[in-house]
Amino acid sequence: MSPLAALFIRDIRLAIRVGGGGGIGVLFFLIVVVLIPFAVGPDLNLLARLGPAILWLGALLASLLTLDRLFAVDHDDGSLDLILMSDTPLEFAVAAKAAAHWLTTGLPLVIATPLLGLFMNLDAKASAAVMLTLLAGTPALTFIGLIGAALSVALRRGGLLLAVLVLPLTVPVLIFGVAASNAAIVGPLPFGTPFTILCALMLTSLVVGIFAAAAALRHGME
Amino acid sequence: MAIIDLANPTRFLNLAHRALPWLIEITGALFVVGLYLVYGAPDDYQQGATVKIMFIHVPSAWLGMFGWLLMSIAALGTLVWRHPLADVAAKAAAPIGASFTFLCLVTGALWGRPMWGTYWVWDARLTSVLILFLMYLGVIALWRTVEDPSRAARAAAILTLVGAINLPIIKFSVDWWNTLHQPASVIRLGGPSIYPTILVPLLVMALAFTLLFVTLHVAAMGNEILRRRVRALMLMQAQSAPGSGE
Numbered sequence: 001m002s003p004l005a006a007l008f009i010r011d012i013r014l015a016i017r018v019g020g021g022g023g024i025g026v027l028f029f030l031i032v033v034v035l036i037p038f039a040v041g042p043d044l045n046l047l048a049r050l051g052p053a054i055l056w057l058g059a060l061l062a063s064l065l066t067l068d069r070l071f072a073v074d075h076d077d078g079s080l081d082l083i084l085m086s087d088t089p090l091e092f093a094v095a096a097k098a099a100a101h102w103l104t105t106g107l108p109l110v111i112a113t114p115l116l117g118l119f120m121n122l123d124a125k126a127s128a129a130v131m132l133t134l135l136a137g138t139p140a141l142t143f144i145g146l147i148g149a150a151l152s153v154a155l156r157r158g159g160l161l162l163a164v165l166v167l168p169l170t171v172p173v174l175i176f177g178v179a180a181s182n183a184a185i186v187g188p189l190p191f192g193t194p195f196t197i198l199c200a201l202m203l204t205s206l207v208v209g210i211f212a213a214a215a216a217l218r219h220g221m222e
Numbered sequence: 223m224a225i226i227d228l229a230n231p232t233r234f235l236n237l238a239h240r241a242l243p244w245l246i247e248i249t250g251a252l253f254v255v256g257l258y259l260v261y262g263a264p265d266d267y268q269q270g271a272t273v274k275i276m277f278i279h280v281p282s283a284w285l286g287m288f289g290w291l292l293m294s295i296a297a298l299g300t301l302v303w304r305h306p307l308a309d310v311a312a313k314a315a316a317p318i319g320a321s322f323t324f325l326c327l328v329t330g331a332l333w334g335r336p337m338w339g340t341y342w343v344w345d346a347r348l349t350s351v352l353i354l355f356l357m358y359l360g361v362i363a364l365w366r367t368v369e370d371p372s373r374a375a376r377a378a379a380i381l382t383l384v385g386a387i388n389l390p391i392i393k394f395s396v397d398w399w400n401t402l403h404q405p406a407s408v409i410r411l412g413g414p415s416i417y418p419t420i421l422v423p424l425l426v427m428a429l430a431f432t433l434l435f436v437t438l439h440v441a442a443m444g445n446e447i448l449r450r451r452v453r454a455l456m457l458m459q460a461q462s463a464p465g466s467g468e
Contacts, residue, residue: 147380147381147384151364151377151380151381152367155367155368161363161364161367164359164360164363165360165363165364165381167356168353168356168357168360168392169357169384169385169388169392171353171392171395171396172388172391172392172394172395175395175396175398175399176395176398179398179399197398201391204391208384208387208388212380212383212384215301215380216376216377216380219301219373219376219377219380220373220376220377
């Protein structure tokens, strides 16, 4: 087994087994979405109009809050040093970890979206639109969050700092994610325009996020 | 003297020490001239005297962005050449840039109140400046969280460069978002062009503000170099103190 595959499988195992907390992201997502009607009132029309925005905000917070331990755990037990010293380029290792993180936290959020769409009074088409945008958008959130996770790896209060550093950078993803969902539900814009830009943002963050995170790890661990 | 000689912190301190009085005097003189010109500039036919907020607002906005540019150049110096003076320049620029961005937001709000009837609208420009301000706060928070100065410098440099890539994207997205939600309803400084009676005071004020930025930056860099020396001395003292196990 290649080192990258081993790292990928290890991260997935760590996330889904006891103590990994892989399901907590979805649970957090559920609770945020359930809390919103208590704040804005149970008006179903209003919830249907706000639905995509609420689902996107919930997914944004859920995927960021699960990121803060991504490198910190490896730093604590020393495996990050091994990853840094290995022959595998650090960028690939970071990408493998990001993929594992997305599979264990981002993808469950996407899968949970139709259920939460019911709570938000979204019809099938709207739910499908939000799901599709989250499918394209949550990898971008993971890759952007990766930078924050790498920067705050050795810090004692990394979690809050990560959110402060990363949330401003997620503004474009949020804008185009919600815009594409709304375009599919109410129009008047075609769904394709914002959705294509969302995909472009995801690909950009893939490149920038992985290289920046690897650089941050190299510089931070010296 | 080659430019590289300036990169020596001690030489920089000496030069800063000699240059600062001049910088302060020229900045002060430019502000006197600029404010006099602003006083003499005509009121806008629509906006009245409130248009004079522009002479503070526009230079602040420009310097808010200039600050990030300066930090990005310094960040390259930190990451490529590992130069301590680049660290110092980046660190000193962050609070100054944040202050000018904040000034831009506050003057914008004060200008918006009589013009738009509200302190804040989610206008595309205002929103992107607000996000720029939040990113400044993030960088400052990062500087303050990492204890070791050179590690903090490299972390902040990476964040600064990522921000430099992202800021145009954010600007573009916010423009797109705003035109989608609320078509141009905002009164701006209109007209086909800016008349010289307004343009000349604006340029003088922009120059004065830029020199103010440079003065504050040089002074802050000097302070930061001294602060690092104090820190190094204290670390040495703590190491040689009795009872430290040596």
